[in-house]
Amino acid sequence: MTRPSEVDEAYKQFFRDLPFEQLKPEWEELFLEWLMFDYKPKSGASSLVEYILKDPDHIEKIVRDQFQQIAQTQKYSLFEILEIERSKWFLLEDIYTGKTYKVYEKKGTTQIKNPGQIPGRVANVDGRWYLVGANSVYFPITYTKRLKGKMKRMEIRNFSPKDTVELLRAQENHPPKSPPKVTKKQVSEKRKELQAKYESLAKEYNVTLSITDLLKKIDEENRSALGDFWQEMMKNGLPEKFFFDQWQLLEDVWNYFPHKCLNGLSPVEMFSKLKGRS
Known part of the structure; x- marks a missing residue:
């Protein structure tokens, strides 16, 4: 499992010079997701893979199999919401590849009502795609087909929670200005x-x-x-x-x-x- 010294190193990689006291709860959730799925310590295996291999809690076989499926199929990207079936599923399009996923998600489909974008992690378990990891952030924007084509040509394959936090920090540092009071x-x-x-x-x-x-x-x-x-x-x-x-x-x-x-x-x-x- 990840040792305290490795967590400190991971924190520096993820947040660079951000003081711990300025850490926001939603940023911390994204960091913990990245630490579990994406960060590779000296052992070379992610925390999730190491947990599955060592099985310190002696989890049931069915749960272990599900964890293995998540580890093998998970991917993080920026997704555009194409369709919503309330309380059931999203139809999501990976902005960077164009691939679509029918993702089963009860809570998110009741909260989000309009098309937009969500950065998040999907994984296939027993033949169905699910959102896994931290709670997804919702951006109320969509792209034109032409812009999507440009995004695909960029061939970005390493989008991660680090990039999502950078977006959130940028919003924090440059909040939208209130309209001026005018005559x-x-x-x-x-x-x-x-x-x-x-x-x-x-x-x-x-x-x-x-x-x-x-x-x-x-x-x-x-x-x-x-x-x-x-x-x-x-x-x-x-x-x-x-x-x-x-x-x-x-x-x-x-x-x-x-x-x-x-x-x-x-x-x-x-x-x-x-x-x-x-």
């Missing part, structure tokens, strides 16, 4: 500025989705997954290159123009209204 005049001026910028860049990027149509779609959006909304816009004339190059512009358009679901206000106006009450 009606500032909103009006900002809208004119954004419309002019969009129309100018539309010529450069061959955008066929007019600003009028985009604003209509934003006004009618119904709080579905944001990634799905922009995917729909890309099907309606918003080039993928424009989306990635001009994301800040699109984010500002989203925040400064009206949404019916916000009673005709924009997110920044709603924020200013709520801020005024606090």
Whole structure:
């Protein structure tokens, strides 16, 4: 089994210079998963494999066989949720290989309602795929077919819980900014500025989705997954290159123009209204 000195070494490999007192519970869970499945101490075998071989707890044969199946078939990757059968299973696509898995998972399929992405570990036990390891993190984004093709060509095969923690730490260090508190005049001026910028860049990027149509779609959006909304816009004339190059512009358009679901206000106006009450 992994000795204390090896755990210390593993911690340094995983977190580098992160002080122990700054460790978040969800990061610790991912570290323990990595320690069990991926970290190779001097013996050369992972903690799970070593446990199976030594069997210090004399586990039942059926449980031992299941552990062996997990050790032999497990893989960690970034998966996109293609379909959800509540309380039963996910249909997941490995972002880096394109392979799909029908993964049986009761808790996750009751909590997650929309397509998105989850980094996680799957393993096949008795002919069925399951999520194993730490609780999965959910990112409410999806990729276009073109971007998925680029991801496959990158041929990434060593994605691990370390990468997931890096993403979470980056979010921690750079949290999304709250919309500014603004006046009606500032909103009006900002809208004119954004419309002019969009129309100018539309010529450069061959955008066929007019600003009028985009604003209509934003006004009618119904709080579905944001990634799905922009995917729909890309099907309606918003080039993928424009989306990635001009994301800040699109984010500002989203925040400064009206949404019916916000009673005709924009997110920044709603924020200013709520801020005024606090």
